[in-house]
Amino acid sequence: MDPSAGDMNNYNYNGGVVLAADSRTSTGMYVANRASDKITQLTDNILFPHLQAADSQLISDYVRYFLHQHTIQLGQPATVKVAANLVRLLAYNNKNMLQTGLIVGGWDKYEGGKIYGIPLGGTVLEQPFAIGGSGSSYLYGFFDQAWKGGMSQEEAEKLVVKAVSLAIARDGASGGVIRTVTINSEGVTRKFYPGDEHPLWHEELEAHDSLLDKLSTTSPEPMVS
Amino acid sequence: MSSIGTGYDLSVTTFSPDGRVFQIEYAAKAVDNSGTVVGIKCKDGVVLGVEKLIGSKMMLPGSNRRIHSVHRHSGMAVAGLAADGRQIVARAKSEATSYESTYGEPIPVKELASRVASYVHLCTLYWWLRPFGCGVILGGYDRDEPQLYMIEPSGISYRYFGTAIGKGRQAAKTEIEKLKLSEMSCRQGVIEVAKIIYGVHDEAKDKSFELEMSWVCDESNRQHQKVPEDLLEEAKSAAKAALEEMDAD
Numbered sequence: 001m002d003p004s005a006g007d008m009n010n011y012n013y014n015g016g017v018v019l020a021a022d023s024r025t026s027t028g029m030y031v032a033n034r035a036s037d038k039i040t041q042l043t044d045n046i047l048f049p050h051l052q053a054a055d056s057q058l059i060s061d062y063v064r065y066f067l068h069q070h071t072i073q074l075g076q077p078a079t080v081k082v083a084a085n086l087v088r089l090l091a092y093n094n095k096n097m098l099q100t101g102l103i104v105g106g107w108d109k110y111e112g113g114k115i116y117g118i119p120l121g122g123t124v125l126e127q128p129f130a131i132g133g134s135g136s137s138y139l140y141g142f143f144d145q146a147w148k149g150g151m152s153q154e155e156a157e158k159l160v161v162k163a164v165s166l167a168i169a170r171d172g173a174s175g176g177v178i179r180t181v182t183i184n185s186e187g188v189t190r191k192f193y194p195g196d197e198h199p200l201w202h203e204e205l206e207a208h209d210s211l212l213d214k215l216s217t218t219s220p221e222p223m224v225s
Numbered sequence: 226m227s228s229i230g231t232g233y234d235l236s237v238t239t240f241s242p243d244g245r246v247f248q249i250e251y252a253a254k255a256v257d258n259s260g261t262v263v264g265i266k267c268k269d270g271v272v273l274g275v276e277k278l279i280g281s282k283m284m285l286p287g288s289n290r291r292i293h294s295v296h297r298h299s300g301m302a303v304a305g306l307a308a309d310g311r312q313i314v315a316r317a318k319s320e321a322t323s324y325e326s327t328y329g330e331p332i333p334v335k336e337l338a339s340r341v342a343s344y345v346h347l348c349t350l351y352w353w354l355r356p357f358g359c360g361v362i363l364g365g366y367d368r369d370e371p372q373l374y375m376i377e378p379s380g381i382s383y384r385y386f387g388t389a390i391g392k393g394r395q396a397a398k399t400e401i402e403k404l405k406l407s408e409m410s411c412r413q414g415v416i417e418v419a420k421i422i423y424g425v426h427d428e429a430k431d432k433s434f435e436l437e438m439s440w441v442c443d444e445s446n447r448q449h450q451k452v453p454e455d456l457l458e459e460a461k462s463a464a465k466a467a468l469e470e471m472d473a474d
Contacts, residue, residue, distance in 0.1 A: 082328045082330060086327070086329075
């Protein structure tokens with residue numbers, strides 16, 4: 001069974017871009033990876049949150065390769081628009097074989113922070129914010145009323161963390177920790193919010209240590225005595 | 226400077242004992258014998274000007290264009306064999322559109338110059354091709370700043386503040402060096418280029434000529450276009466007046 005989506009969102013603030021994603025990769029009911037890092041780096045200034053599916057990994061590998069060559073040829077970092085266009089060419093020209101929605105976010109010196117959404121058919125859409133993944137269904141209304149332009153970096157980071165936590169609360173395929181990446185003129189900053197550090201909603205239980213930790217002290221007990 | 230390359234000049238894939246490729250040098254002579262082409266980079270854009278020597282009185286003014294637009298933001302002025310020049314312009318146009326299809330943004334002028342230079346150089350590497358008999362001055366205004374490049378038949382490409390090729394290049398370059406380009410606007414630049422071209426035109430040796438000028442600047446919205454009619458006329462009369470002043474001295 002294909003790994004199913006988790007949740008990811010990107011937000012453009014005044015001076016850069018914040019990306020956030022959950023960390024759950026599930027195959028059906030089984031959580032294949034509860035601590036995955038869904039945000040891949042295409043270049044020093046451009047990132048690509050994706051859903052750990054083969055299609056998006058493949059596209060990200062090709063685009064990273066093309067962007068690297070392009071950067072060498074140009075003699076300066078690539079722009080986010082170029083990265084988005086390369087992704088879109090792959091998505092559009094191979095639309096028969098691929099099934100993946102993608103987001104490209106980054107910062108360059110000409111346009112500042114930019115987010116491009118590339119849904120299933122291979123359209124490119126420049127957006128002030130973008131969301132994707134199975135958990136994103138629960139966030140459309142939230143962003144419609146919570147988004148405003150000109151936010152500061154702290155406000156934007158709080159917003160995306162809140163959004164991912166809301167998705168985690170409602171979507172079974174989303175969970176784990178929240179990872180955020182902020183990109184601006186100064187570079188890339190990664191942050192990590194473990195289970196006990198994100199907001200809880202309406203009767204969600206607090207996270208507590210795994211019972212397994214309570215059982216074992218130094219070495220695990222042998223199962224067969 | 227010119228020496229006979231007896232024996233070593235039959236093919237572009239042959240070096241002479243003193244390390245020269247004569248075929249490329251002969252190609253450059255084709256450029257040197259054509260009408261002068263001048264390009265300058267002002268503070269807000271690039272101006273290109275061509276001394277288009279008129280072959281016959283029957284030719285329609287405005288025909289046989291020597292300046293071509295390569296992309297919205299850049300243009301090329303050609304000196305030397307016109308047919309060769311057309312080929313280079315076609316290639317440059319194709320490179321520009323292919324870059325934009327792949328990368329989604331207009332080709333940076335530096336990249337365009339590099340690609341055109343590679344193409345011109347390509348034709349100096351094989352015995353079954355001959356070098357292009359034309360030099361090209363490429364002016365463009367991309368997201369960084371206005372830029373001016375010159376590509377020679379050898380495939381060398383340098384970036385310039387101001388440059389000239391063709392018959393009157395030595396005199397033209399001397400005049401360009403006198404200008405304060407970093408403080409000049411393109412409007413003034415157009416007038417200066419016209420003066421230079423009228424100045425270097427040799428009335429005795431050559432027939433009449435037509436002045437062809439183009440620019441890419443803030444005033445033209447960073448698009449490459451022919452210099453507007455009224456400004457062109459103003460430049461022509463200023464140039465003619467300057468000539469008369471010189472004659473009067």
